[in-house]
Amino acid sequence: xxxxxxxxxxxxxxxxxxxxxxxxxxxxxxxxxxxxxxxxxxxxxxxxxxxxxxxxxxxxxxxxxxxxxxxxxxxxxxxxxxxxxxxxxxxxxxxxxxxxxxxxxxxxxxxxxxxxxxxxxxxxxxxxxxxxxxxxxxxxxxxxxxxxxxxxxxxxxxxxxxxxxxxxxxxxxxxxxxxxxxxxxxxxxxxxxxxxxxxxxxxxxxxxxxxxxxxxxxxxxxxxxxxxxxxxxxxxxxxxxxxxxxxxxxxxxxxxxxxxxxxxxxxxxxxxxxxxxxxxxxxxxxxxxxxxxxxxxxxxxxxxxxxxxxxxxx
Numbered sequence: 001x002x003x004x005x006x007x008x009x010x011x012x013x014x015x016x017x018x019x020x021x022x023x024x025x026x027x028x029x030x031x032x033x034x035x036x037x038x039x040x041x042x043x044x045x046x047x048x049x050x051x052x053x054x055x056x057x058x059x060x061x062x063x064x065x066x067x068x069x070x071x072x073x074x075x076x077x078x079x080x081x082x083x084x085x086x087x088x089x090x091x092x093x094x095x096x097x098x099x100x101x102x103x104x105x106x107x108x109x110x111x112x113x114x115x116x117x118x119x120x121x122x123x124x125x126x127x128x129x130x131x132x133x134x135x136x137x138x139x140x141x142x143x144x145x146x147x148x149x150x151x152x153x154x155x156x157x158x159x160x161x162x163x164x165x166x167x168x169x170x171x172x173x174x175x176x177x178x179x180x181x182x183x184x185x186x187x188x189x190x191x192x193x194x195x196x197x198x199x200x201x202x203x204x205x206x207x208x209x210x211x212x213x214x215x216x217x218x219x220x221x222x223x224x225x226x227x228x229x230x231x232x233x234x235x236x237x238x239x240x241x242x243x244x245x246x247x248x249x250x251x252x253x254x255x256x257x258x259x260x261x262x263x264x265x266x267x268x269x270x271x272x273x274x275x276x277x278x279x280x281x282x283x284x285x286x287x288x289x290x291x292x293x294x295x296x297x298x299x300x301x302x303x304x305x306x307x308x309x310x311x312x313x314x
Contacts, residue, residue: 004029019215041085044088051097056099059101071176102156103225109130110124111162112125112126115127124144130270132268147159148160164211165210168295169298171302173186182303185303192258199248200262201248203265208275250293
């Protein structure tokens, strides 16, 4: 592993993976990166030319069009088309150009809405998906299956990791299209700044979610790349979950907001519970290190720092 291309390197996940590579390997590994303006990974010819020219030994695919419930539910065509194009281009071009190893990052949303909890890897494709993010999930399932089938047919070491809900430095804090932790961090921060008497939270607050810090995910990615015979796909999660209401209370305390939390039950909840079974990756010697309370403090500080620096993704 001498030359690694990390796609989506400017995103929250990709940047954490790049940082982990630098901290562990220093100059021993050359990290290849390209911004979206420099290389459109939905463009088949551009991806083919880049891989043929740079000849990476390993590709870690952290590129994706992502968003929360609102974004997924509002723009399903774009979520399916763009993510399909990314996965198809990267996997096929990697194989055509002799890339030795490919680690594809998916999402826990690939699993059925009513999958038995905690969700095992073999729950994939056993029943219907959650409708609000079906388009994104279908694209991610295709990426996973591409890696599995290219590995089976051609003998290449292409495999996938399925993280649970992620958070950490460099998150997207957009008012409508962000995930739940950055969305709530921004809501409570602005309510505190404006001395608002209440914060409105989407849904009932009863769904259960599992959260993993991106530094733990990056550590898990590097761990998987050391395995000689990794699973075709493996869950990476924290191992426990909280209700959205409990999460909101934690974020309220982290931010120091003193008003009330009220629910807008006209908004969708999404999947009732998404706790992943992490026994498989733990059996290989990996486990997470950053607890939710600690992680939220760091995420909020990063939000404050990015606001002050004018770099926040709002």
